[in-house]
Amino acid sequence: MPAVELTNISKAYGATQAVRNVSLTVEPGELFGLIGPDGAGKTTLFRILATLLLADAGTATVAKHDVVREFRAIRNVVGYMPGRFSLYQDLTVQENLEFFAAVFRTTVRENYELVRDIYEQLVPFKDRRAGALSGGMKQKLALCCALIHKPELLLLDEPTTGVDAVSRQEFWHMLSTLKERGITIVVSTPYMDEAALCERVALLQTGQVLRVDTPAALRESYPWPLYAVRAARMHPLLQDLRAYPAAHSCYAFGETAHLSLAQPDAAAEAHLKAYLTAKGHHDVSVAPVPATIEDTFMDLLQTHHSAPVS
Known part of the structure; x- marks a missing residue:
């Protein structure tokens, strides 16, 4: 019991x-x-x-x-x-x-x-x-x-x-x-x-x-391709990543931004760097990362907020 x-x-x-x-x-x-x-x-x-x-x-x-x-x-x-x-x-x-x-x-x-x-x-x-x-x-x-x-x-x-x-x-x-x-x-x-x-x-x-x-x-249940993105200016970086056409979600994670994509993209790193460079960002780095519990929590939270309260 x-x-x-x-x-x-x-x-x-x-x-x-x-x-x-x-x-x-x-x-x-x-x-x-x-x-x-x-x-x-x-x-x-x-x-x-x-x-x-x-x-x-x-x-x-x-x-x-x-x-x-x-x-x-x-x-x-x-x-x-x-x-x-x-x-x-x-x-x-x-x-x-x-x-x-x-x-x-x-x-x-x-x-x-x-x-x-x-x-x-x-x-x-x-x-x-x-x-x-x-x-x-x-x-x-x-x-x-x-x-x-x-x-x-x-x-x-x-x-x-x-x-x-x-x-x-x-x-x-x-x-x-x-x-x-x-x-x-x-x-x-x-x-x-x-x-x-x-x-x-x-x-x-x-x-x-x-x-x-x-x-x-x-x-392991995190369902989206996930990337850690870094640039010289954090606040505008978050705003531009949230406006990225392929973005599913984005939020600050320590000194980086965690960006999830709605669909897999084999050339995601190159596409993101080109997008951010065109937006005026410098010292851009993009790398795939494994999901943490916090990533899963944030994803569940997004789903919870969009669902009707029973």
């Missing part, structure tokens, strides 16, 4: 539809990602799964427990790390950990093995108030507190937002270690590079699931 199962979950805040008919499953021991920008519905789904919010419609189960009827049982088997740092900022690192252990009627010593690798990085700061920690250290402390009762499922809502690149990398390494111990992990992120670290992901936009698949399958 799935560790998490959502069936036609919908939730509105007044006139704003935050989540619309979301259905997905997460298998036991899986590292599953909810991927999408702000406003996609990720936090609403987490709050429903953590039994902090009631859905307007649909059903959801966590570890075989219904989120409405069996919410108390769910709270004993779930570790939840919300997007905002929510620990007691006036308590020290050690005091926060001991407090959350006491809430779940356990002790730090009893489950120390589970958090040891993470907590050892916090030991030099154990007497420092949580509010005085750096972003990366707050992140590690919050993860320790979410794990201290040895949960079956971790719900992590954008845990790496606002922290430096090194801390992001360390955090995902910690998640890999926890997965090896059999813990099911559902993590949300707006970062497409982090999506590639999940076993499966759900791409979300405006409260709807665009697609659920593995990162590799998402990359």
Whole structure:
């Protein structure tokens, strides 16, 4: 049976539809990602799964427990790390950990093995108030507190937002270690590079699931010939590429523009260079590139925006 199962979950805040008919499953021991920008519905789904919010419609189960009827049982088997740092900022690192252990009627010593690798990085700061920690250290402390009762499922809502690149990398390494111990992990992120670290992901936009698949399958499903284009002036480059007669889509991608073509063109590089040179661009480079998850997301998003809302 799935560790998490959502069936036609919908939730509105007044006139704003935050989540619309979301259905997905997460298998036991899986590292599953909810991927999408702000406003996609990720936090609403987490709050429903953590039994902090009631859905307007649909059903959801966590570890075989219904989120409405069996919410108390769910709270004993779930570790939840919300997007905002929510620990007691006036308590020290050690005091926060001991407090959350006491809430779940356990002790730090009893489950120390589970958090040891993470907590050892916090030991030099154990007497420092949580509010005085750096972003990366707050992140590690919050993860320790979410794990201290040895949960079956971790719900992590954008845990790496606002922290430096090194801390992001360390955090995902910690998640890999926890997965090896059999813990099911559902993590949300707006970062497409982090999506590639999940076993499966759900791409979300405006409260709807665009697609659920593995990162590799998402990359391979991209249907258009794709090129990375660079020139001296980025803004006019994007405008001219979007006006290119054979263009399907074009958007900025780092220091280049990613251009997809509506049809294959064996001489696409030469045709593009001639077109851009005629438009007055200099230092033009054009190269075919493999699609990323972000390319697939942008393509699904374009299709989603052009489809009628049901």
